[in-house]
Structure formats: structure tokens, C-alpha cells
Amino acid sequence: xxxxxxxxxxxxxxxxxxxxxxxxxxxxxxxxxxxxxxxxxxxxxxxxxxxxxx
Ligand SMILES: [Zn+2]
Numbered sequence: 001x002x003x004x005x006x007x008x009x010x011x012x013x014x015x016x017x018x019x020x021x022x023x024x025x026x027x028x029x030x031x032x033x034x035x036x037x038x039x040x041x042x043x044x045x046x047x048x049x050x051x052x053x054x
Pocket of ligand 1: 024040
């Protein structure tokens, strides 16, 4: 599915945009191309896959 590709915490972002945590759709982060994907901030935080929202 082209528009729901995943981006693991710690990997380099190749497309700037707003991403949501795969496990917590209410958590979103703006990630800029060239930056690393962050950890989700839910609870104590966790590694996740980020899904591009737009
Ligand atoms: Zn999460």
C-alpha cells in the first residue's frame, strides 16, 4: 500500500510530513526529510513505525 509505508524509529526520513504512530494513531509528529524518526512519546515512549499522514 503506497500511501501507508512505514518508517522505523531511528531510520532517516526521506519525505517531510506529518506521521502517526502505528500503535497510537492519536500520536502524531512532524518529521523533516533528513532527520531521524523519533520514538513515540506515548507513556514512557517506545520504538515504532511511523505512518505518513500527509
Ligand atoms: Zn506509540
